[in-house]
Amino acid sequence: MRIKISFGGRGFVPFNYNHYLAGVLYRAFREADLELAYSVHKSKNIKHFTFSDLKGGRAVKDGLVFDMGGYFLLSSPRHEVLKAAVEGLLDNGVLQIGSERFHLERMEVLKTPEFNHMPVKLRTLSPINVSTMIKIPCGLKPWDLNPSEAKFYENLRRNLMKKYELFYDKPPSNTEVEIHPPSYTKQRRIEIKGTFHRAYMMDFSVSGSKELLEIGYEAGFGEKNSMGFGMVEVR
Incomplete structure (x- = not known):
């Protein structure tokens, strides 16, 4: 399953933002399900979720400028991970990406494609x-x-x-x-x-x-x- 997470606001995010965005998700996990957050964080094995690059920003020398917000995608076969992310983000309503604070605008479930024709x-x-x-x-x-x-x-x-x-x-x-x-x-x-x-x-x-x-x-x-x-x- 895959969800699109859209946020609003203005701000600058440096290019090496992966750990900041991972932090947004782990904070959401903690808000919704402490036990899940602990097990995911401490696991040394594959965690079975991923997220996309940030979209909607304007590239400048050292990073991305968001003039009207943006979005990213979160994907996992683990429904409990997506559920915790959604609930935690809804409870908080804020995405702290580095030093910038953006507000959550909406989340939507995206359709999963069917892989019936190869390649x-x-x-x-x-x-x-x-x-x-x-x-x-x-x-x-x-x-x-x-x-x-x-x-x-x-x-x-x-x-x-x-x-x-x-x-x-x-x-x-x-x-x-x-x-x-x-x-x-x-x-x-x-x-x-x-x-x-x-x-x-x-x-x-x-x-x-x-x-x-x-x-x-x-x-x-x-x-x-x-x-x-x-x-x-x-x-």
């Missing part, structure tokens, strides 16, 4: 991050992959499988999925709590398992989804 053409609404571990003299460190590398798609497929199995506690009936090379890519470099991550805006297509495509659509493609990476739409 499905997708476009990112927030960039996809995929990583691997590489050897360094003192051990291993994470390394962000790019769409020109075969391992990018291999790890993307594995991540979809892991998301599905963790959510449903069983493997999908069809495990075959092919993620076709993108027709468009743009690298983004995003800072979260002092660490920069390379991620990619992409137009790409997917064919194969409807189950894996659905979990990717609802929970996000790739990694760090709960920090606003990997949301897609059908194009």
Whole structure:
């Protein structure tokens, strides 16, 4: 399920706002359901929700200027997560994004597409991050992959499988999925709590398992989804 969250007001938001927007959602979770908020925050595993980039802002040198508000999308197969977000935002009525305070205008549930015809053409609404571990003299460190590398798609497929199995506690009936090379890519470099991550805006297509495509659509493609990476739409 996916909801559109619209806000009003004027203000400036710096480009590296992912942790601010995640903070908006976690505050909403706490307002509505403390137990859920604690379990989601403390979990080291996949959290099964994602959100889009902020929309409606005007890009300037260091960030986005909102003259008449804007919106973002929140998506999850976990209905309790969406319910807590909606209830918490309604209770508060304010979206504190960095140093700016915007007021909640409305929320609406968006229609979920049916993935009956393959391949499905997708476009990112927030960039996809995929990583691997590489050897360094003192051990291993994470390394962000790019769409020109075969391992990018291999790890993307594995991540979809892991998301599905963790959510449903069983493997999908069809495990075959092919993620076709993108027709468009743009690298983004995003800072979260002092660490920069390379991620990619992409137009790409997917064919194969409807189950894996659905979990990717609802929970996000790739990694760090709960920090606003990997949301897609059908194009």
